[in-house]
Amino acid sequence: MLSLQVIRENRQEVIDRLKIKQVDATEFVDRIIRLDDIRRESQQEMDALNAQSNALAKEIGILFQSGKGDEAKGLKEQTVELKSRSKEAEASMEKAVKEMEEVMVLLPNLPHPSVPPGTSADDNEIVFEEGIIPELHGEAVPHWDLVQQYRIIDFALGNKITGAGFPVYQGKGARLQRALINFFLDQALEDGYAEIQPPYMINAASGFGTGQLPDKDGQMYYVPEDDLYLIPTAEVPVTNLYRDVILKPSDLPVRHVAYSACFRREAGSYGKDVRGLNRLHQFDKVEIVQITSPENSYPTLEEMRKYVTGLLRKLGLPFRIVKLCGGDISFTSAMTYDFEVFSAAQKRWLEVSSVSNFEAFQANRMKLRIKDESGKMIPAHTLNGSALALPRILAAILENYQTPGGIRIPDVLIPYTGFDLIS
RNA sequence: GGAGAGAUGGCCGAGUGGUCGAAGGCGCACGCCUGGAAAGUGUGUAACCGCCAAAAGUGGUUCAUGGGUUCGAAUCCCAUUCUCUCCGCCA
Numbered sequence: 001m002l003s004l005q006v007i008r009e010n011r012q013e014v015i016d017r018l019k020i021k022q023v024d025a026t027e028f029v030d031r032i033i034r035l036d037d038i039r040r041e042s043q044q045e046m047d048a049l050n051a052q053s054n055a056l057a058k059e060i061g062i063l064f065q066s067g068k069g070d071e072a073k074g075l076k077e078q079t080v081e082l083k084s085r086s087k088e089a090e091a092s093m094e095k096a097v098k099e100m101e102e103v104m105v106l107l108p109n110l111p112h113p114s115v116p117p118g119t120s121a122d123d124n125e126i127v128f129e130e131g132i133i134p135e136l137h138g139e140a141v142p143h144w145d146l147v148q149q150y151r152i153i154d155f156a157l158g159n160k161i162t163g164a165g166f167p168v169y170q171g172k173g174a175r176l177q178r179a180l181i182n183f184f185l186d187q188a189l190e191d192g193y194a195e196i197q198p199p200y201m202i203n204a205a206s207g208f209g210t211g212q213l214p215d216k217d218g219q220m221y222y223v224p225e226d227d228l229y230l231i232p233t234a235e236v237p238v239t240n241l242y243r244d245v246i247l248k249p250s251d252l253p254v255r256h257v258a259y260s261a262c263f264r265r266e267a268g269s270y271g272k273d274v275r276g277l278n279r280l281h282q283f284d285k286v287e288i289v290q291i292t293s294p295e296n297s298y299p300t301l302e303e304m305r306k307y308v309t310g311l312l313r314k315l316g317l318p319f320r321i322v323k324l325c326g327g328d329i330s331f332t333s334a335m336t337y338d339f340e341v342f343s344a345a346q347k348r349w350l351e352v353s354s355v356s357n358f359e360a361f362q363a364n365r366m367k368l369r370i371k372d373e374s375g376k377m378i379p380a381h382t383l384n385g386s387a388l389a390l391p392r393i394l395a396a397i398l399e400n401y402q403t404p405g406g407i408r409i410p411d412v413l414i415p416y417t418g419f420d421l422i423s
Numbered sequence: 424g425g426a427g428a429g430a431u432g433g434c435c436g437a438g439u440g441g442u443c444g445a446a447g448g449c450g451c452a453c454g455c456c457u458g459g460a461a462a463g464u465g466u467g468u469a470a471c472c473g474c475c476a477a478a479a480g481u482g483g484u485u486c487a488u489g490g491g492u493u494c495g496a497a498u499c500c501c502a503u504u505c506u507c508u509c510c511g512c513c514a
Binding site for chain 2: 039043044046050051053057059062065073076077079083246248377
């Protein structure tokens with residue numbers, strides 16, 4: 001969430017910048033400021049009353065200790081009176097804080113000034129494009145046919161044991177999947193990321209910390225018996241490792257990589273997008289997460305963009321980078337680059353990575369801060385990116401590398417798969 | 424699932440009603456000592472919210488969380504959550 005200080009000191013700017021996200025925040029912002037005024041007023045009153053009764057209690061204590069307890073009677077009555085008035089002020093303060101927080105969590109993050117305006121994915125800005133779209137042979141087919149032909153992924157079996165969106169990988173399909181995970185992890189390790197194996201379930205506090213709760217709770221699988229959610233991405237547990245943490249400048253940058261399965265309900269997604277591997281309820285992903293000082297977060301975003309670019313080059317997939325416009329960028333993000341690979345048989349661009357800078361938005365929710373050299377608290381900035389999400393990468397590899405004699409394996413993966421052809 | 428113990432500052436750990444935001448130690452920071460380091464030694468070392476233009480200062484809150492008793496609670500009472508140990512079950 002945005003900090004109160006930012007909202008108070010930059011009222012008009014906050015409103016103007018949220019317009020780029022297609023949000024009119026005027027009413028919310030003014031309500032927050034008004035509630036904060038009430039809060040301050042009530043607190044001042046409460047503080048003054050508490051100060052008085054603290055002083056009286058001290059006096060009474062001295063009287064009792066010097067054996068003059070009977071002289072304290074009048075003072076005691078005074079504190080009772082003060083206390084009830086203080087309770088009233090406190091109640092008013094707490095009411096204002098609660099209402100204020102309810103509104104605060106509804107405000108999205110401010111988009112970076114360079115984020116293009118726009119209302120939908122059509123207005124996103126293509127900032128980079130690379131690679132050659134392969135010429136497929138005459139009998140080339142989409143991946144959902146290939147996986148059947150070579151018996152490497154079985155969607156029907158998944159339907160049987162779970163339901164739609166939970167495919168079963170088998171044989172060389174399973175091994176290719178595992179190879180991709182290891183390849184992505186090894187690449188990140190080589191780049192200096194420290195590996196984490198996170199829990200796959202999270203509590204509500206973690207979901208709130210990274211911004212999935214309260215607004216996106218319908219997108220996560222929920223286990224009521226234990227009040228836990230299945231992770232939609234490793235971002236949630238990994239970033240929340242730093243919830244309620246105060247970092248030293250020497251801890252920065254924090255750089256983590258984590259493989260995890262990801263679970264998404266995808267409520268409301270139907271149609272052609274869900275065909276084959278394009279959209280699943282359970283999928284694998286390797287995620288990179290960084291925590292930096294405010295001045296380093298945008299250079300870090302570029303660094304992460306470069307890193308993901310390198311992965312796609314090594315896999316030999318044609319891709320483009322899209323800078324999301326205000327209308328398409330997520331609630332929590334200040335700037336996001338999406339990476340899309342071209343899946344040659346579907347003839348579609350598929351999103352395989354999303355790299356975002358959240359600035360202090362998640363850190364504010366999580367109480368993640370940095371204590372600088374002079375002892376001052378400054379907000380931390382958090383970033384993350386997929387590096388990479390597996391199913392669509394797999395789809396693109398299968399489609400783009402298909403030949404009449406079988407599916408070739410990209411060179412970089414052969415040491416991991418142990419085979420160079422699926423036939 | 425059954426029984427018991429516990430939750431205090433960055434960490435360990437003392438503290439059973441009054442100047443306790445909290446002894447002591449560790450860690451950390453700065454200084455002294457040293458040719459340099461270690462050891463030794465001295466000083467300092469919580470967060471949050473107000474007031475103040477700001478620094479200084481100052482008021483308030485915080486000893487798991489929420490409530491209660493009391494003039495006064497880390498300390499007493501109740502509830503909740505979590506952790507640990509033993510037993511049971513189990514990859």
